[in-house]
Amino acid sequence: MNINWYPGHMKKTKDLISNNLKLVDLVIELLDSRIPYSSKNPDIDKLISNKPRIVIMNKSDLSNEKANYKWIRYYKSKAQPVVLANSISNIGIGNIINEANRAVEEKLQLREQKGIRNTSIRAMIVGIPNVGKSTLINSLAGRKGAQTGNRPGVTKGKQWIKLKGNIELLDTPGILWPKFDDKNVALNLAFTGAIKDEIMDIETLALKLIERLRDKEQGLLENRYNIKIENDEPIEIMEKIAFKRGCLLKKEEIDYTRASHLILDEFRRGLIGQITLEYPEDIKNYD
The missing domain is CATH 3.40.50.300 (P-loop containing nucleotide triphosphate hydrolases)
Incomplete structure (x- = not known):
């Protein structure tokens, strides 16, 4: 991304x-x-x-x-x-x-x-x-x-x-910097809404967030959506969430865009849980 x-x-x-x-x-x-x-x-x-x-x-x-x-x-x-x-x-x-x-x-x-x-x-x-x-x-x-x-x-x-x-x-108005050299920084800003969703692929962003939460806060993800995560890939987790929340098109096809917006919105509002995406010990050479 x-x-x-x-x-x-x-x-x-x-x-x-x-x-x-x-x-x-x-x-x-x-x-x-x-x-x-x-x-x-x-x-x-x-x-x-x-x-x-x-x-x-x-x-x-x-x-x-x-x-x-x-x-x-x-x-x-x-x-x-x-x-x-x-x-x-x-x-x-x-x-x-x-x-x-x-x-x-x-x-x-x-x-x-x-x-x-x-x-x-x-x-x-x-x-x-x-x-x-x-x-x-x-x-x-x-x-x-x-x-x-x-x-x-x-x-x-x-x-x-x-x-x-x-x-x-x-x-003063909010200020970003000219470019994002660190991929994780760019994703964190996108996850929290500091960057407008319109400038990126919302489905890819939601899958990246699911991947991060699966690795760091799997229990919160399972509790919020009443699903069980085993060795699931992010796309499989999104599909489980979509079925639970009725993000479906005709013939039970998954509405990935709707599911993506739902997951990002609930993360940003704190409905999935109180989540911190980075800790001091995670940041190398942070002064």
């Missing part, structure tokens, strides 16, 4: 981040807790340089709890502030505000020494498409300040939003 996607607005967003970085005190980097490595844009490190940063592992309700804490320990070992969040349920919102104040505490103290008081913390939020940025912003603001949607690319341009805790946030 060859995935190579770099729309023009991605370059514009990269330039926007670079040009506006001098305006902010803090960068909030939003990751998908199911794929913390794959959802981390390597360009971000180069762009923000030594600017204070908080890592937010969003959608933590959809990922494996033990994996969540492994990733937290990993980031803490790097002296990187990290917060688990579920922006839909407002989980972790208070911790994000506390960490933001802590990250720029010295800078605020210096401002006070210069007689500058009651200044807002200016922050920039960055992350790949469909990682939940707009929903998180609305939770932090306590109101609907940013557009939200369940498709990548809803946020279109730059906007400042007033948050709780005396924070002003510069929102």
Whole structure:
């Protein structure tokens, strides 16, 4: 599966981040807790340089709890502030505000020494498409300040939003990188919906996901669809699921496209289970 996607607005967003970085005190980097490595844009490190940063592992309700804490320990070992969040349920919102104040505490103290008081913390939020940025912003603001949607690319341009805790946030559209050199990274992004389904073969993608779940989370797959997996190939597992869920055409023929959409949708919504697709120990040379 060859995935190579770099729309023009991605370059514009990269330039926007670079040009506006001098305006902010803090960068909030939003990751998908199911794929913390794959959802981390390597360009971000180069762009923000030594600017204070908080890592937010969003959608933590959809990922494996033990994996969540492994990733937290990993980031803490790097002296990187990290917060688990579920922006839909407002989980972790208070911790994000506390960490933001802590990250720029010295800078605020210096401002006070210069007689500058009651200044807002200016922050920039960055992350790949469909990682939940707009929903998180609305939770932090306590109101609907940013557009939200369940498709990548809803946020279109730059906007400042007033948050709780005396924070002003510069929102930016989601940003991907020019190409995916790592096949697993590309697949993980596709599995979670960071890449639009229209640009790839949905049936092949669903089969790849079934293969991954068969090898890593077979019990969850069996329980969700009430099937038994023995030495089945992914296509055989898909056929079993299709029969169980009635994804059939006339004469009992399998509707593979319908079954593929169903499996991907239920994975993304967490209906198959709380699943993490990558752990710190799985990632070689991950700094």
